[in-house]
Amino acid sequence: MLLAFLIASMAYLVVSIYIGWSLTTNKPIHKSVTLGLLLIGMLSHMLLLYPDIVTLYGLNFNLFNTISLIALLFLLFYTLFSLYRPIISLGILAAPIALIGVTIGYFGRAPYRPLTDIGIGLEAHIILSFAAYCVLFMAAVQALFLRLQNRELKHQTIHRFWVNKLPSLQTMEGLLFDMILVGFVLLSFALGIGFIYVEDLMAQHIAHKTVFSVLSWLLFGGLLIGHWRAGWRGKRAANITISAFVLLAIGFVGSKFVLELVL
Known part of the structure; x- marks a missing residue:
């Protein structure tokens, strides 16, 4: 799980820095590279989050898992919208949100009664x-x-x-x-x-x-x-x-x- 967290965090961090650098220097943002890195991050994020939510005792939607899942879905919908609208620069917000979400989900712990049956x-x-x-x-x-x-x-x-x-x-x-x-x-x-x-x-x-x-x-x-x-x-x-x-x-x-x- 640590490896998945590190891969997701690194992908989100690199995209955040890259888009920030491109915006401040007026350089074009390469859409394929950006979305490719985000895809790697999202897949790792999913692998990390799945066993935390889908447990042997039922579904665990505690506060921290919920925040992590929301961040992941936020990034997913940003990626989908960017496929048909020229909004790749908005990744300057989507990638950091995903980074914060995956970090909170990985380190946060909260009591929760799993949803069963x-x-x-x-x-x-x-x-x-x-x-x-x-x-x-x-x-x-x-x-x-x-x-x-x-x-x-x-x-x-x-x-x-x-x-x-x-x-x-x-x-x-x-x-x-x-x-x-x-x-x-x-x-x-x-x-x-x-x-x-x-x-x-x-x-x-x-x-x-x-x-x-x-x-x-x-x-x-x-x-x-x-x-x-x-x-x-x-x-x-x-x-x-x-x-x-x-x-x-x-x-x-x-x-x-x-x-x-x-x-």
Whole structure:
């Protein structure tokens, strides 16, 4: 397991340094090299994480495993999106997040009651929830970048770091709504399956998580409708995205932190 951790960490670190160097020196980023190194890192990350989550006693989604898995999925979706949009420079964020996630997952320890004897419905709910959270996490980060770009354009600053170093504003906005749409669909399925297969919200300590998730789902859905019907974009879209994700994060990660480390 140490070897897998070292390989994943090294791949993520090299990509982080390489993209950072390319951006600061205005050198082109070689997409094939970057994605190839990230693929090596992700495979090693998977090998490292799998036995920690899939145990003999059931599925172990403790806080640290969850953070590591979210970081891995974040990087996976970044790689998929970069295959059809010119966003390879955003790896300056995706690779360090993966590095932090794999490190926390490897060294972190938390008590956890493994999930045993769960049906295919709950398994689908869990997988879709993680996928939705990761894509919407990416959307929130994208919204932050979009706000920085809009701010530089609005104030007409001389040194436009975010405008010059990141993809064009049109590309960034298009990617933002791609992420929101994918995340919203995944979250819709996750919530729908959860309502069908979860028997007692209060007994399983997930009532608050459900409330925050539904509120987040409503905000993301409202944003998509507003974008389609009224052309919402720019600062308004970024603010709604960030607010909706904060609600989702409170329900998703906040509850795990309180239950596992505080209580």
